[in-house]
Amino acid sequence: MAYRIISVFLLVVLAALSTRADESEFSQKLAALSTAKLSDMSVAVEELANVGKEQALPYMDALLDNQLYFRRSDSKLFRIDTSKDPAIITDVAADKKLEGAATSEFKKIIISNSVRTKLRELMARLQLASKDSDLRARAAREMLGAVTESDKPILEEALSKENDSEVKALLKAAIALPNLDTGDAAQRLAALDNLAGNVEPAVRNRLNQLLEKNPDGSFIEADIQVRDQARYVIGTIESKLQRYRFAETIFFGLSLGSVLLLAAIGLAITFGVMGVINMAHGELIMLGAYTTYVIQQWLPNQLEYSLMIAVPAAFVVAGLVGVAIERGVIRWLYGRPLETLLATFGISLVLQQAVRTIFSPLNRQVSTPEWMSGSWEINSVFSLTYNRLYIVIFSLIVFALLSLLLKKTSLGLYVRAVSQNRAMAKAMGVRSDWVDAMTFGLGSGIAGIAGVALSQLTNVGPNMGQAYIIDSFMVVVFGGVGNLWGTLVGSLALGVANKFLEPASGAVLAKILVLIFIILFIQKRPRGLFPQKGRSAES
């Protein structure tokens, strides 16, 4: 109890300290809204904007929408949306919903049309002066195509202060668009110049209108100079769009490639080092994804951290299963790669059915944490989704760590020794069976990690492993066995190639073409892009 009293007291003190003079002036101006006469409203609003700056925006927004009310009892301001039933009442200062209040307790603040115009102007000015460049960009974008003569000075002022190139381009376009309609010939041509390379849909639409024809075949736009200039400007925009589309395809390709990389890299290790085809690799990926699912079920409140926990957990789970497979089955089959293939295929069936029995044959829902959802909007036509972006980065980190592990640690040294010449390594005192178990565990653990990443992109179900196994093999075989760089290059190349083929041929046909390409490629280079060198490589 005492603790609570102290903390409340502290809060009050803190709040009192932070209340500065302009703060109280701002609340005065807010209070003035509820008492001002209709004729004084214009002044009241302007003062509010001058004092409150960005803080005033939500009030002004509500006022503009005819949704600002004050409570009769204490003159406190609320936003009330009466279009819904029951009306949604929001405390503007706290941005919190007010439950259980009747609309009769409130009185609407009424404004005239002239105030409304004033409000728009003030809001635009405030937003354009905001410190947040995203907010400035949004304000400028909203004004595109809706700029009136009175807005122009505001925009020009903002433009002169602006440093951010994106916002600058938007502001220029916003000023230029109305000039297209109203200005003289020189102004219109200048306006067109200002629109060059602007990819905003509003700009593109307006420019295309310039080139449209009347039903009788004559151009709507009479000035041929303007038309030619518009055509040229559209050309610059199109080529810019094409560049963005290209970048987007590359990104999608890299994203697919990084998924392939994650799925295949564990396989590259086990295949490369032990010559073992592990058909259960896909199911180890599946186990990693299910580990993520289980962790999210156990810790429903720690969704934000679930992936951080899932990565090591999946590594351990899949790694242990991998070691068990190696110790239990594979080590009896060394030197018989085709039989290993069959035995591990059997294991994959058992694992699939086990998951089907324990969980369900249906797909499970794995949630995406907040920080991975959404997208990074570079401009209005080009944005990268965070989950794909993070997975590209994550796969590269996994790749780098694995390369370090193989290059710099003693385990890595043993692994390389055994993969290059098993007999010689044994003779030098390397415990090759221990290395085998560790390698297989490592490869399987990485499959588990891949599963965590994949759970963020695709459905988690008993069949998800099968969807990746063939692709992973293709990558390993294409890149060259026993070569991590080959796997990296192979996966990214196949991913990008797939995405470049897709628009022309459709997703399925693109995949078929890539498969045929690999089949033909193997004829030419049976050992992949980067074949392993050395005496043992020919075995």
Place this chain on the structure above:
Amino acid sequence: MQNVLGMTGAGLSGLLRARTQWDKPSLGLYGLLTLIAIVVPICNLLIPESSALHISTYTVTLLGKYLCYALLALAVDLIWGYCGILSLGHGAFFALGGYAMGMYLMRQIGDRGVYANPLLPDFMVFLNWSELPWYWHGFNHFGFAMLMVLLVPGLLAFVFGSLAFRSRVTGVYLSIITQALTYALMLAFFRNAFGFGGNNGLTDFKDILGFNLQHDGTRIVLFLLTIVALATGYALSRAIVKSKFGRVIIAIRDAESRARFMGYQVHHYKVWLFVFSALLAAVAGALYVPQVGIINPGEFSPLNSIEIVIWVAIGGRATLYGAVIGALLVNFAKTWFTAAFPEVWLFALGALFVVVTLFLPQGIAGLLAMKNKLSGTPLSGAPLSKSAAGGKT
């Protein structure tokens, strides 16, 4: 070209000269096939339904299906057991043969389809196609369709095999690209635009050469044809492996480089064996479709092809009769398990893969041979060294 002719000439004359050994397991197999060829039609057609000895048409169809699978297993055993080529895509040849037959049966439907279009199969009408794609022409003739049953898979096997074996793709690499082949075909056949019925495949067949497919008599004839095909396939395969050609094949399996250095054109031997094996698979597919009544892209799935391999592994590699036994046993077990304990089937199949590879590298045939060896009568059949059917040589 001279080389090819010379080689196949030698192979063929070897075939003719080969003494078909009437050894015990072969006799047993022929005996078994003759027995069911006599008993099943009698029990199905002559014995009344009320009798306990009656065999329902459903069972006949099921048996026919198993025998098709046995022929398919034989095809895989021939290349895997005797030449060390582990194809994980043999289901593709089976399915292609099946599709060629399915196209004939589709054209036979004529205007009896749902949309009653005399020329176009139902799914094309459904897709708003106005004319028959060029590759569907001619399939209304039975002879042409049967030619295609052999020609298309055979040609694919020839092209694929020539490419792969000439560039010396072996072992697991070969297995993986065969898997890629069947996977690519599956994706292609799933597409509606490919013109083979997409997802649903070809089905709703009415009759073959004028005989109603639903009729018991037609079913029995198809069943008997399957037995004949299996027996012929077995005899031919056996003749091949006993011939000089077969000896070379086994030599390639055990030591490919040595066979090459001794002057044999290794890839020619491999290609022709591969083509023959693909033809066996195609015939199996063509017999399978009219009995089962449907062919869809699922037949191309890599899982199906791997299942064939396990039939062979369980039956016993490099014995031929082992493949037949394996296919029959595993499929009986599958039918029984999926009806009685559907949950357990995949566990059981998975465990079979592991147990057989670990403890029974020579399969059931190996067990039989061991039993015979104990009782003093050696069994003929290729010896399996430890690396015999492995990829590494």
